Amino acid sequence: MSTPKNTSTGDVVGRHEAEQEMPASMRGDVNLLATLLGQVLRESDSPGLFEDVERLRTATIAAYTDTTPEAFDRAVEVVESFTLERADEVARAFTCYFHLVNLAEEHHRVRSLRTRDLEVDFPHKRGALAEAYAQLVEELGPEEASEKLQGLRFHPVFTAHPTEARRRAISTSIRRISGFLTDLESLSAAGTEAARVKGNLIEEIDTLWRTAPLRATKPTPEAEVRSVMAAFDDTLFTAVPNMYSRMDGALKGDIEAGYTGPVVPPFVRVGSWVGGDRDGNPFVTAKVTRTAAGIASEHVLRGLEQVALRVGRNLTLDGETTPASDELSALLASLRNKDEDAATEIAMRSPNEPHRHAMLLIARRVAATRTRNADLSYSDPEDLLSDLRIIQESLVSAGAKRQAFGTLQHLIWQVETYGFHLAELECRQHSEVHRRVLAELESGKPLSEQATEVLEVFRAISFIQDRYGKRAAGRYIVSFTTNAEDLANVYKLARAAVGPKGTPPVLDVVPLFETFDDLQAAPGVMNEIMVDPLYAARLEETGRQVEVMLGYSDSSKDVGPVAATLALYEAQQKIAQWADDNDIKLTLFHGRGGALGRGGGPANSAILAQPPHSVDGRFKLTEQGEVIFARYGDPEIAIRHMDQVAGAILQALAPSNEKRNWDAAAKYAGVAQTMEDASRAHFFELVKAPGFAPWFATVTPMEEIGMLALGSRPARRGLSVESLEDLRAIPWVFAWTQARINLAGWFGLGAALEAVGDLPILQEAYREWPLFRTMIDNVAMSLAKTDDRIASEYLALGDREDLSALVLNEMDRTRSWVTKIIGGEELLSNKPVLSRAVKLRSPYVDALSLIQLRALRALRNAPQDAETDPEVQRLLLLSVSGVAAGLQNTG
Template sequence: MREPTPTEAVDLVGRFEAGQEIPENMRGDVRLLGSLLGRVLRESGSPGLYEDVERLRIATIQAYTDETPEAFERATAVADSFSVARADEVARAFTVYFHLVNLAEEHQRVRILRDRDGQPERGDATDSVAGAFTNLTAEIGGEKALERLQALRFHPVFTAHPTEARRRAVSTGIRRLSVLLDEQDAATHGGDRRRRQRQMLEEIDTLWRTAPLRPEKPSPTDEVRAVMSVFDDTLFTSMPQVYRRIDDTLQPGLSGRAAPVVRPFVRVGSWVAGDRDGNPFVTASITRKAAGIASEHVLLGLERATNRIGRGLTLDGTSTPPTDELMSLWRRLRAADEEAAADIAKRSPDEPHRRIVLLVARKIAATRTRNADLAYSDPEELLADLRVVQDSLVAAGAARQAYGNLQELIWQVETYGFHLAELEVRQHSAVHKKVLEELEAGGERSEQTDEVLEVFRSIAFIQERFGPRAAGRYIVSFTQSAEDLENVHKLARFAMGAESATPVLDVVPLFETFADLQAAPGILAEIVDHPTFAARLEATDRRLEVMLGYSDSSKDVGPVAATLALYEAQAKIAAWAKNERIELTLFHGRGGALGRGGGPANSAILAQPPHSVDGRFKLTEQGEVIFARYGDATIAKRHIDQVAAAILQASSPSNEQRNSSAAETYADIAATMDTASRERFFSLVKAPGFAPWFATVTPMEEVGLLALGSRPARRGLSVESLEDLRAIPWVFAWTQARINLAGWFGLGTALETVGDEERLRQAYAEWPLFRTMIDNVGMSLAKADDRIARRYLELGDRQDLADLVMDEMTLTQSWVIRIAGGTGLLENKPVLQRAVKLRSPYVDALSLLQLRALRALRDAPTDQPAPDPDLQRLLLLSVSGVAAGLQNTG
């Protein structure tokens, strides 16, 4: 196939873009950013780079649109024609392009959300908390609905595995570009727009010149600071705005001048620098440091907010007289901080509320700097002072000042305390057993034993310094018996000794494998009779948290059987907890990728078994998902509102009845799918030689070289078995190979075994769990590419395994389209379909460059002492670029 002429190339690109039905504003952003990148490549790239990038771009678009073997071969030939140095530059150019397209898409989402905010009728949409509350009121009455709203809890837990594939320097540059796009939208004349575009050009040039790969893995402390940037940039100010928006809708005309209806329902958790399961770099010292960093950030935020509010409270004592309680508080604060009080009183001669709030800001600063004479002992003491001010304002008739900015500060304190995020510790049950055996045997202690014991002392230290909410949850990975949970309490007693009180611990079992999920109800029934565990249960009014792992169960039995096993485990645990009068919170260990339980959170919540949510939902937010969901304030507010709405709706009688009835109606289909999918999955992963074949046909080994996060990619060094391979590289490697096997393998065979197409379509309409499964697989397959997948599979010498994979992909795709309707994937999700199609040819370009590097590395002589560093760098660049294009690491 000949290369298209320049005119034909322009026409080809135009037809491709027109076919994606991109909104005009977004089309303009993509074209602008793309043209600016083109200019940068001409100015800053080596001679001919722009032309080579265009050659590959045109070739992959042509291959994507006409799908002929000749077109695909031509695109492959273009990628293979570059020198390694040129391929390196081309890969970097496409990666920067993806960052810019992702930015344009995010900017379009923000535009849409801002437009919705301007439409009052959107405030009670069904996928908002206010809308869910309205629906719930219609079902159970206003009083009960209000009780559920005020007991609502959403608990995202940020984790560092994996960190984003892109560097923080890149993320920061993209955020600056986002601000410039906002400013360009607001620009009213050409001069302003030209200035913005010049600044964008500078930022894109900086992106191009910034090394795309981290020179070394981030430390746990680096990961802590990365998460802190999300808190500083969006979460601290966004959270009270979420509550305010709900209150605005529920109390139209009253919000801001009456006590709020909504109570703060978000609690943020963190595993960053607390999760030591398989991560030797997370030490007790690092955990203590992480707690200190988090506290510093939140106290600084509270101090600034309080100062700002205090400066604005210029209410005269005559128009707004203080209560006796306020004057008593003033005397107490003045006695503790006389010099500052005198200065503030001089500057605020008859402004009693302003005086006190400014002194409160000083006490927050003293808390941050550890000035014991002035510091608050805990957040409750601060809240008590703020409420005295609020009550005084209300009594004086200044309700707007009481329930305006001051209320938002109170919400921030209630949400974040002095610790910001509830730091959670995680460790493997096998480590606990080994350490206990050593302690009980006596003799010299190993370094590992000393470190494990020091963790408990660190938890005690954090609780004493930052409050009991700052730390206290201890997750036990691979919980397989009640003894695994009791061991944590034993270790705490060893660590603290007889003379010191053990820290307050909520020990959380984590059930991960298929067998562990099935054993979970029995283990829980046994552990609640253990004295230490039972005592803690009673102390918390019979509250219990149980964590479910999505990643390892999926790698264990395949995505279909894992999904069904997780549902069954939740249903049984929830029924047991209800019978035992236990207030259960299920903690969902979801990843960003579909093979690890990812996908839209709200639809997943609505598909949970009856009584498994009950107004409480906790999940892990990982890697690139943190920045995608919480990196932009507008998107973060929408995400929180949408998830909270689903939590509220999930426990409605109608939703619970729908899930319960569907699970019963389609139990036979679930059983058939479970058996058939597991057998199909095992036929692949248990085939002799599968593990080394997998390492050959995907960049699994190379993924471990990419400096994604501080945690090692696998538990051991061998690729002879998948047992020691972590779920993240398992998913990531299949994603990079454009196969996405971890998200769908076995579903096609499961559906084929059921065979009844009409009944499966009916299940899709009536059974939320099944619908979510089909839709998620549709997303996973849409990001796959069978032509590129075949090229990866050809790297191995096992045609039988390659055929097994491709046959299942074809079968699964056929069934998903037939069940969901239409002629192609994602036809019922046009926005997502557009996003995938817009990216696909550009991802193809990077995949072809990756294949070229991977093939050369695999074909290298076996006696070669080390891989070619230039080829290895090209491979890693392409891995980073494909992750940006698909918006997934693992």
């Protein structure tokens, strides 16, 4: 694949303009990677492949800039001219290109972040949290601002929802290519070392090209656990303490940083549903849950052991210059008694180095904790923290403050954040499953396999808590909570699992309100559950802390994205008021997906748009699939993301932000009601139309998406496509995305805006109402990735002109209103970086969409009793993977 030349032909002008908007360094990376990919394609064993890729590339670029039917038809003709084998190869080539462009963009982001850190005068160098804290000090005063800072909590929860379309082998290859790009930056272009690195680079790109892009089989839940562990091992374990250190420096100043005790609390807690979420996934068993907890603990203890060893080896402080405190001397004596042989050996190698001596013995105890050596292991993380703080305080008293608050403080932060469990494993199950099991228990008949398994889960939670600590597992989420009994049932089942003489696990039962009706009923349900004796007892044990989860995905599928957004805002308002009335310390858990139709989008702007007191210093959300690796796959990006989120959480506490949201909600309440009613009515006109569900399955690759080996979880709760109720929200969003319609992210907004009808009022709302602004910006992003002509081709597969017209007319209407509200001539005119990224990819995504359409037509036009052509099916799945890479999201 070559880079475009600036010629007079229309096929390259649009692409050239998008490329010229790139920063020079990023443009250089894209050109280099594209040129090397082109060389790989030329060297392939498939004659003419490079030329065919170029034919399609130039045709789709021409069609992107020339909107005439003739230009589009020429691109279609190129795709139709390919054999199935050639179409397969071309789809893989474009997919490789997307992986490389995505890599170049990420690489540029990291480079920009590092450059900013070196620019002394960069206006936001201090970071988002430091800026937000300064605002709190100004508005609340230093004492109250400090109190708010100490209560800060950010709690991302990693899930195994199947939204990462690329294989782990592909991700690993991309990481290696990124490493070679980094190496190349520090070398002279003409040097021999640069030539060596370029050789490695093209070899790795060739490997990427030759690696099968599709998984042969679905991953097991255990494999999903190990895949998510990569984010901890490669990034989060070290990024989190580095982030705390940077924030501490920003708040105290570089001189004080690392010399005095930290100001920033260890505010990150990481959760995981991977291996714990069994709602609709029969492959997640109690055994899997135990295994998941064991894998996570093994990873964190191994990491803590290595850090403790490194800290100990570096603490070569002589006892004369840095004497041990009495407490440290007592600790050393205790450690020697537990591990006499090792203590003697360390003393011989490190005479009169008490802090080093103690730290190395602590490292051995951490290792013993991992290997289950009962004589030497720590009983819990607090036991280890106590020892570490004795060393820290001894260093401070001896004047070695840099050693006390340097790498040793990093280790303390890691233990505080991750404990011995790494991620707090959460279990989730559907409320209906609990009802069925309780009915079986009451019947007195032999238990079914499902009932036995449900009870075994509670025993697994007890086991995990006993072995890894209470924080390791304890939250139990009830999907589709409709009433207080759904929550009380969990405590009944936990008691039944251990019998009358056993002790049930310590559980915080978390309701998940998902549908529109359930969101409206949420405050009443919470009022009712508070009188349940078991729930009330746990409430007092936690200091009246309550967690409530809100489902973005199913509510959007239930009433449409606009009505769902407004209903979620209203639910949060009412739940926050309920918490305030009942002296509850509330944490709202946002079940957000990566795609805009599932509550996705920039987290910091979403936080600032929440109702007053609904965040209150604590923000918890789900992170899944491609989002995990986009936000946490690189240390610099992860630190930047967490800093922005933390800053937004603090800023949301500022009286000025709360007043802005209060005032806007009151001022535009009528606008909100009009929008909600109109959008929901128009959404129902579509999804409740007779025959909508099978039509949807025909005009999108919804059925075929279920064939992709994305995750262990089934794509549907049931088997029928006659109803959307059993279809999970992920394939609902994924399918519309693949069809270049993105309907789940915007449908109904055009009708809502037209119902309001007052452009000046809507433009004013965009300036003053954070929730509305976030909604409009997210829809603009979603619509920018749509394509009318390609969407029309997909919709034509269904032979329902009435439904197709509904979709296309609403797309046009929504785009028109959003563009006018934002101001400018096109979508994203106020977001140039995002606009550039979309324009850069769109013609290439079009190429894969046309290949997908060819495959989809062949499948839809085949006789019903004919066997599916495996080559056509493979081509379709390849194109699905490629489009996901090009659009950078799935479900």
